[in-house]
Amino acid sequence: MRTHPAVADLVARSNRLGADPKNTNYAGGNASAKGTTTDPVTGSDVELLWVKGSGGDLGTLTEKGLAVLRLDRMRALVDVYPGVEREDEMVAAFDFCLHGKGGAAPSIDTAMHGLVDAAHVDHLHPDAGIAIATAADGEALTKQVFGDAVAWVPWRRPGFQLGLDIARIKAENPGAIGVVLGGHGITAWGDTSEECVANSLRIITTAQEYIDANGAAEPFGPVLPGYEPLPEAERRRSAAALAPLLRGLASTDRPQVGHFTDSDVVLDFVSREKHPALAELGTSCPDHFLRTKVKPMVLDLPPTAPLEDVKARLRELHEAYRADYAAYYDRHASADSPAMRGADPAIVLVPGVGMFSYGANKQTARVAGEFYVNAINVMRGAEALSTYAPIDEAEKFRIEYWSLEEAKLQRMPKPKPLATRVALVTGAASGIGLATARRLAAEGACVVVADLDLEKATEAAKEIGSADVAVGVAADVSDAEQVAAAMREAVLAFGGVDLVVNNAGLSISKPLLETTEKDWDLQHDVMAKGSFLVSREAARIMIEQGMGGDIVYISSKNSLFAGPNNVAYGATKADQAHQVRLLAAELGEHQIRVNGVNPDGVVRGSGIFAGGWGAKRAAVYGVPEDELGAYYAQRTLLKREVLPEHCADAVFALAGGELSRTTGLHVPVDSGVAAAFLR
Template identity: 80%
Template sequence: MSIAAELIARSNRLGADPKNTNYAGGNTSAKGTETDPVTGEPVELLWVKGSGGDLGTLKEAGLAVLRLDRMRSLVDVYPGVEREDEMVAAFDYCLHGKGGAAPSIDTAMHGLVDAPHVDHLHPDSGIAVATSADGEELTTKIFGDRVVWVPWRRPGFQLGLDIAEIKAKSPDAIGCILGGHGITAWGGTSEEAERNSLWIIDTAAAYISENSKAEPFGSALEGYAPLPEAERRARAAALAPTVRGLASTDSFADTGRGMVGHFDDSSVVLDFLASSEHPRLAALGTSCPDHFLRTKVRPLVLDLPPTSTVEESIDRLKELAASYREDYQGYYDRHATPDSPAIRGADPLIVLVPGVGMFSYGKDKQTARVAGEFYVNAINVMRGAEGLSTYQPIDESEKFRIEYWALEEAKLQRMPNPKPLAGRIALVTGAASGIGKATAAKLAAEGACVVIGDLDLQKAEDAADEIGGPDAAVGQAVDVSNEAAVQAMVDAAVLAFGGVDLVVNNAGLSLSKSLLDTTEADWDLQHAVMAKGSFLVSKAAARVLIEQQLGGDVVYISSKNSIFAGPNNIAYAATKADQAHQVRLLAAELGGHGVKVNGVNPDGVVQGSGIFAGGWGAQRAAVYGVDEKDLGKFYAQRTILKREVLPEHIANAVFVLCGPELTHTTGLHVPVDAGVAAAFLR
């Protein structure tokens, strides 16, 4: 196995277990010799995980490869700690070969430490020791002379020099505890480095388990016990739109996009919030740089018990959010220098609600979920530190130096531009097939998170998996004619992604019968699913849209039949006309909240359609005297453009109505029928 392949295998094993390091946290390296393709002579190289990426999923393209002689020669030109950031640019001049990842700030640690294999990780157990008030003494007590203490220093060239010096002076050491930060271990072989890393992690965890005080977070706080699960999740769904709106104030003002949310009501979170010490510990904030870069320096904590009413909680959250913004501005003003990047937003990324759980936020679902995972890591760290000693994170000024680091700002600037619908959460009904499925896929492809609502749960979940899985789409069973089921779908949406921004009323069925053959039951069923169903979905979603205060879109998939009068179509066409007028009514009513309401009028869409496959196609083919297999062609030939309308064409129209180009359009019906003169809008 090559050196790079061996390093990747070790990295993947370490990164696959969350007890070893958090997502995208830590880095690994290996040193070895290869033949220089230019000179044919041996050259000593350093393979190291590059900037960004994740150990658990690391591939060869995620490695930076440097010439070790050139990298170590940087010691001779190092201008000192006040200018150490300049060394990161110098790493580019040490690169070997083509391609690969950009070298990270931790490259110096790996290159300067005199060991063939080095691991730098962020395990909860190691950070618990690193953030204890007496961490240095605990390091000696737990590990003896096998692990040494390195006082807190911001990651960079000087930290690499510090660790290299300490290793040189400690011949029996296999690694070190980095104060306030994490661990670093090394070995003569890849297996030895991995074994040493795991020994440090497991030894720290065992010591904490065996020596921790009984109640690290203090006694139970009276009245703060978790609510029962059903009540807890109902409360979370009721609060989520308000919390998301508060967490999106700056992002919406700056970009027109809200933040995507994630909800966590695991026992780790609920137990922490039920303890007497949680207000003090939460106020101290996180310590590991990876943690607070994702969670901000501290969370917003609701200071009311779960017995408070929803209205009381909402009012208090709004007050606390205003205070949080003032406090964050003060934090920025205390530490900013003329060279500091501009403030990036004063809204919380972590919101803790006792008895209910944790809301976390990010630019997309993965970022929001990972932010929550990082705060769970922080809770575990605080538990370990408080159990052994006192939790003592790094100073606020040091957090600011990292959060507003020029190198961190440069990393943010290198990120690709967001897709048009990034930060938006879409709810599409009837989305397991046909127009709905194509629309859901299109919205997801343009950056939205999507909830697939459908009568068939299995098909909804299968469609969500096809689109990209839980960070992109989730499936939810719904009978849109049932108000409770509709509310459950909307609640599921806000718990999955934080809220709702974009609603597509697509669910439907069709009965092709003459007036005399249409029964009262036929009429009621047709209207219950489409007219009533669209009304129920819009009503439930509108509550969320209004409370978020982030604007939004509602789109009705109506039909050219809302205008065009055809034979044997009384129930279907009448309910489509109902939907068409709902568009106009809701556009007038919701416009004051920044919500646009529009419609799409397709012609018959045969391919992929659940409606047509369910008997409607055969019925309509019989009406027109054609074979069912030729129905799409028949529809195309009666249009001006002589083109068949496909689900993707409807999806494209929905995207245009909700995308960045038609921000001032509401109350409009867009024909997507290849030109049916009788259905022209008048």
């Protein structure tokens, strides 16, 4: 079926607007087009409205993301509208206006697009526009900035009545190209898609140019002495030192993934005199505070304060934040309000260091941070021209705990088993490590692919998913500082670490008399010492987080089985196997479970076997190297070859939640080697 020209124009316009953050934030705003097509039932012309559906993003919008409604039925809703006290009922009525099969669910802003008498409509959340919308004298500023070209709409919660308001104001101002919505954003329109986008951009550009030309030079006040940003390297070390504690605090009610940013916008804001008071006022645009909560938690110590003092103060501030949020809920909740969703902050501001943001996954956490940057830009613009005056907290509560918002949350798909968990896998660029990283990501985890070769680690991470899913880091696990640096990268990427897989290894196959001291040291440095260093750093983070965790060792059947020409490898695997037992006994009080996986003969995809180990083991057993996997399989009880994915399955079984009371266990993944049975 051919795409209607109005739809093609709408999608192109939406993508153009959504591609530039100065126009609107991620998943913020919506756009629409009206047009005539043939009704396949009657053969007659029918007027349709195509509008971005609920939850979509303008920058990535496709035709599938549009809701399609009949305009005659949409307009007829005006006659049955029961009034503002019952306007939420109109969202369900949109379903009776839908045309055809499929399409996205209509959003709360559908009325705005359907009732405004214009062929094309854009509703956007540009920082410059919201700055005027949230200024104390926003109505007068709108007149001053735009003249008669843009009208003012007093604050009203999104819904059917707001659509009626804008439609009326457009009718009363025939020369207007759009409106500023108090406390909220902008809406523009046009007879063509080109005219509509031009009007949207004109409003945004005019607002920003006016702020730039007329705004105060330092709207946030002077820099507070001692609150200047730390140098970059010191800043990131401080962030990494604070991240596990902050993630644990932000996860008091439910586990969260973290994101860190030290952008110039954030660092400047938290260095300025007015930042505590402005942060306390909270955000205004509904798109902002639905993701950032009504206000952030702000550290009130300078960046040079001792680390332990900072941590102690953050614990105090978190307790106070939770009490304050609970009081906010109690002030405004009614008998039919949804239950409080959690009292932990979504945004934490640390002067001199940056901003930590939290969400149910990395994308949500990252976007929350991006929205708070939008909020800072809004506050700067409003303060530059006037005084920042966001909507009051009662209105914020009405939106945050709106029954429609609650229904949207309830429609969210059930999270995957490892959702919110951050996994770090060593030796993860190939073989068992790569298979494990892939499996953990597929089950919902954020994954840090650690490998000696940074290029390979980065390539593997990109193959697994975006930076919201996986990142690559370099790590020589035998080097304590490199291990610590890899862990710092992990906590800066995702907020912390919950699951570590000690997989990095190498194999030296020689008879005892040919095994050198260098061979012995190298084998033990990488696997015995390396596993110890990784586990030690991981345990520090997990204990600080207070969220429990998993450490899984990829050991070997050789930790139990005595084979020929294998003294260095077998001894270090036995070392790893006993580390499992020792750490399980020590870390249990912190709810950190330590388990092991004992594979045998994982040949296919193995970097170890490809690096010469396979040839040496094949020579020991007197078989061709390309038949080594089959040889290993034939000596097992099940006669089946073991692949990297089978080891990944075992890691998931141990860490996926079904074995929550299991620690100190070694799981054989060897198709049955009787000599390696645990006794």
